[in-house]
Amino acid sequence: MIAALRARDERVFAELMRMYNASLLRVALIYVATRAVAEDVVQETWIGVLNGIDRFEGRSSLKTWIFRILTNIAKTRGQRERRTVPFSALERPDAVPEAAVDADRFLPPDHERWPGHWASRPEPWPEERLLAAETRAVVERAIDELPPAQRAVISLRDIEGWSSDEARNALGISETNQRVLLHRARSKVRQALEDYLTEAM
Amino acid sequence: MSASIEQLSCQELVELVTDYLEGALPERERDSFEHHIEGCKGCHEYVRQMRETIELTGTLAPADISPEAEAALLSAFRDWTSR
Ligand SMILES: [Zn+2]
Numbered sequence: 001m002i003a004a005l006r007a008r009d010e011r012v013f014a015e016l017m018r019m020y021n022a023s024l025l026r027v028a029l030i031y032v033a034t035r036a037v038a039e040d041v042v043q044e045t046w047i048g049v050l051n052g053i054d055r056f057e058g059r060s061s062l063k064t065w066i067f068r069i070l071t072n073i074a075k076t077r078g079q080r081e082r083r084t085v086p087f088s089a090l091e092r093p094d095a096v097p098e099a100a101v102d103a104d105r106f107l108p109p110d111h112e113r114w115p116g117h118w119a120s121r122p123e124p125w126p127e128e129r130l131l132a133a134e135t136r137a138v139v140e141r142a143i144d145e146l147p148p149a150q151r152a153v154i155s156l157r158d159i160e161g162w163s164s165d166e167a168r169n170a171l172g173i174s175e176t177n178q179r180v181l182l183h184r185a186r187s188k189v190r191q192a193l194e195d196y197l198t199e200a201m
Numbered sequence: 202m203s204a205s206i207e208q209l210s211c212q213e214l215v216e217l218v219t220d221y222l223e224g225a226l227p228e229r230e231r232d233s234f235e236h237h238i239e240g241c242k243g244c245h246e247y248v249r250q251m252r253e254t255i256e257l258t259g260t261l262a263p264a265d266i267s268p269e270a271e272a273a274l275l276s277a278f279r280d281w282t283s284r
Contacts, residue, residue: 008282010275010278010279010282013274013275014271014275017271017274018265018266021266021270021274022266023263025264026264039270042270043270043273043277046274046277046278047277047281050277050281099216100216100218101212101215101247103212106210116210116211116212117211117212117241117243118211118241118244121242121243121246121247122243122246122247122250123246124246125250130253130257135257136257139254139257139258143258143261154258155264158255158258159258159261159263159264160263161259164223179220179223182219183216183219183220186219186251186254186255186258187215187218187219187251189254189258190250190251193250193253193257194250
C-alpha cells in the first residue's frame, strides 16, 4: 500500500480515504470545536500524508502514522481555538468521576445487610426488540451524544473493530485511559438501551 | 487489591466490567468477579447486557466519507501527483 501510494496510485489513496476518513473526523472532533474545522483538519491531514509518504519509514503502522499526523494538526488548531478539553478528556479521564450506573440503583453503603447491592436490578432485554432498527437508532443516538473522546474510542473499538492497541496508538493515550474512556462510553450506551427497552415493555 | 467475594459489591462490580471483558483484571480480582456474577442475578444480567451492547454497537455501519469530501480530496490528490 505504501509503495502504491508512493507510485501515486489514485485507487489506493481512495481506498485509504474510505477506510479512515470517518475515523479521522471523529478523532479530530476531540480537539476542535466544530465539524467544519474538523473537516479542514482531516483534509490537511491527507495532504500531510501525501507530502510525507516518501519520508515514511515504517517504524509505526501506516494507520498509526496517519493518525499521528492528524493529532498534531488537530492539536495545533485546537490550541488556536484555546480549547483545554482534550488534555483532561484524553490524558486524565479519571479526573472527573463518572458512575457506570446511577448510585440510586444500589442499596446505600450503610445498609446493614447488602450495602452496594442492587436495589433495582437490571431485567433481561426482549431478544426480538434488540434486533429492531429502532433499537440500533437508540445506540447511534447514544454514541452521538457522548463526549468526543468517549465517542471516538467506542467508534474505533466497537464499530470499526480496532484492537485496543490500535485505538490507543491512534489517539496517543495510555492503555488504561483508553479503557476508562471505553468503559464510560459503553456504560452510557447500555444505560440508553436499558432506558429504551424497559420503558416500552 | 484484595477484593474478597464479600467485599466486591454490585456497585463496584459494574465499574470493573470493561476491565474484565478486556482481560485486564488481575487473576485474583477476575476470580472474585466471576464468583460474584455466578451468584448474583443482577450482575449476571448486567454483564450480559454489556455484551449485548457491544454486539449491537458492532452492527452499526462504519461512517462513510461524504461524496463532497471524497471529491475534494481526490482533486487534492491529482494536484499532488501532477507536481
Ligand atoms: Zn451483584
